[in-house]
Amino acid sequence: xxxxxxxxxxxxxxxxxxxxxxxxxxxxxxxxxxxxxxxxxxxxxxxxxxxxxxxxxxxxxxxxxxxxxxxxxxxxxxxxxxxxxxxxxxxxxxxxxxxxxxxxxxxxxxxxxxxxxxxxxxxxxxxxxxxxxxxxxxxxxxxxxxxxxxxxxxxxxxxxxxxxxxxxxxxxxxxxxxxxxxxxxxxxxxxxxxxxxxxxxxxxxxxxxxxxxxxxxxxxxxxxxxxxxxxxxxxxxx
Numbered sequence: 001x002x003x004x005x006x007x008x009x010x011x012x013x014x015x016x017x018x019x020x021x022x023x024x025x026x027x028x029x030x031x032x033x034x035x036x037x038x039x040x041x042x043x044x045x046x047x048x049x050x051x052x053x054x055x056x057x058x059x060x061x062x063x064x065x066x067x068x069x070x071x072x073x074x075x076x077x078x079x080x081x082x083x084x085x086x087x088x089x090x091x092x093x094x095x096x097x098x099x100x101x102x103x104x105x106x107x108x109x110x111x112x113x114x115x116x117x118x119x120x121x122x123x124x125x126x127x128x129x130x131x132x133x134x135x136x137x138x139x140x141x142x143x144x145x146x147x148x149x150x151x152x153x154x155x156x157x158x159x160x161x162x163x164x165x166x167x168x169x170x171x172x173x174x175x176x177x178x179x180x181x182x183x184x185x186x187x188x189x190x191x192x193x194x195x196x197x198x199x200x201x202x203x204x205x206x207x208x209x210x211x212x213x214x215x216x217x218x219x220x221x222x223x224x225x226x227x228x229x230x231x232x233x234x235x236x237x238x
Contacts, residue, residue, distance in 0.1 A: 027058050034060070092178070094131055100145040101135075105178025107152050112180040150177030 026048070034044050047062035049055060080088070090108035094101070110116045117124055135143070157174035158167065166172050173183035 030058055030060070092127075094134070096138075096140065096143075097147065099143055100147050101131075101143040102147045102149065103178060104149040105152055105176065107177055107179070109175075109179055111178075113182055148178055152177040 030046065030048070033039075034042075034046075043066065044060055045062055045064050045066050046058065046060040047056060048058040050057060090106045090111075092106055092108055092111060093104040095104075096102065112125065112127060114124060117126065123129070135141075153176065157176060158172075162172055170182060170184050176183060
């Protein structure tokens with residue numbers, strides 16, 4: 001059996017203001033993380049230094065050349081911890097304005113995320129179920145409109161540095177002040193004698209984006225051809 005070893009090069013810059021016992025504690029915590037059974041096939045290159053003095057407080061394969069991993073998330077995490085704190089929680093607010101349902105986003109990137117829900121033992125779309133239950137509890141049986149407030153972020157939803165050839169991948173979907181299900185729409189299409197050689201046309205509102213990059217060839221399925229919609233497109237056909 002062929003075993004593939006992923007190589008990850010990580011360079012961390014942390015501000016450590018405590019003395020030797022804390023350094024020993026840090027080393028133990030890092031060693032415990034990189035020694036997890038789930039990371040047996042991962043090779044780490046780590047160097048941690050004190051920001052103020054430049055003193056190295058932890059090294060592990062620090063000088064070994066490796067293929068870089070997605071290291072910017074480390075900087076993003078450190079920044080979030082510094083400015084938001086370790087106890088920060090995203091809060092998505094839902095309420096009524098007359099006969100309209102109002103949803104105010106906080107930028108939560110994991111709202112409705114399938115893997116996160118499974119990790120915490122929650123049902124898919126439990127958020128929507130809770131909203132419906134709350135409305136029923138207050139005697140609301142219908143709403144005439146849904147107002148979504150995404151103003152916590154600006155309208156620059158695709159970073160200029162993102163590679164164009166990856167913008168049709170699920171991990172490159174636009175960001176928003178209100179995200180749900182990774183901002184992806186899953187479409188399943190199964191061919192049958194009654195619908196063979198017919199096209200399905202999906203209408204989209206302006207600025208919506210729908211991206212499909214895979215070609216499926218499974219029993220009972222026809223090829224689902226790769227499709228990419230530009231932001232100005234309003235419909236796609238399969």
